[in-house]
Amino acid sequence: MSEVTLAEEQSSTEVSSAQTIILRIAKFNPEHDSGSEFVDFKVPYERWTTVLDAILDVKKHLDHSVAVRYSCRQASCGSCGMKINGRPRLACFTKISELNSDVVTVEPMNNYPIVRDLVVNFDRMFANHKKMQPFIIREDSEVTTATKEFNQTPEQLEEYIQFANCIKCGLCNSACPTMATDSSFLGPQALGQAYHYVADNRDKGKNSRLKIIDDSHGIWRCHFAGSCSQVCPKGVDPAMGIQLLRGYLLGFRK
């Protein structure tokens, strides 16, 4: 394990900062390396510095080769999910000062193939998401009929609205213990989205979605560990959605 300290040049975070941490980054290139290796970087931080800021600081000044995926920096795009001190989090939404640790370890998320360093491959998650038919299914449409909008009461909206907050960051799938062993499991992200559309009263595709999730690697493989809901940065509760979906399949909900 090697340690690199910040160069004399000006940092993007304030140089006057008295506080520093060791940022331990997992480096791994599947094309060349046999296993991942941690590299330590000493970086200054302020109260408002996020883990993503620190990684970008390292990338700018110390090691340009660090691979990290990011975009909006405001917990909206779902790009910068990674394991921070052992827990899946969004790097742009996690302040270093909140972690209360002198060493911040960043690793790629579990349960995904690693592309490089902190970047993982989301192909399977997006494929499962698409499988759930994540759109309103019905014969008529607001656009073509000259009748009216599909109005909803606040109560009808309440049934599913939290699931519409999903940003597809993949943290829930990374935290899921079933996904760690069952490579065919649909995962909490996809199942949460299935509930989203099943619970939407405008949608008429309930039966086809229930058929898709009623599989040997579908909804029944969830053991309700609840870690998916624990790590969601947007307050979505996929574990609850999965239990409610089971209600439809067991005949408790119509």
Next chain:
Amino acid sequence: MRESTIMKIHYGTALAAVVLVAVHVLFRITMMNYEDSLAYESVIANYKYVPYAIMLELILVLLSVHGFNGLRVILLELKQGRSYEKAVTYGCIAGMVGLVAFGSRTILMASMGMT
């Protein structure tokens, strides 16, 4: 069979088994000294009392169905693959049928006095 149907059977057998095993344990406690439960004469007497033998048979079937489906689920989560999953499913069905057949044979033979 749809997975939801299998899981309904799974939950149903669990609930029914809990009830019947509770009845079985209550019988042991109320009808005799608990420590005599496994005495040879007591066991044979249980099998010869037809309603009780039927209840034991039911417990055997319920626990076999529930247990082997549980094993199937665990094995499916451990490893995936078309042929592996088929082998696990058919293996568990065979195991379940085998255990029920062997247990039923024991209950039948004991209840008919073939000991």
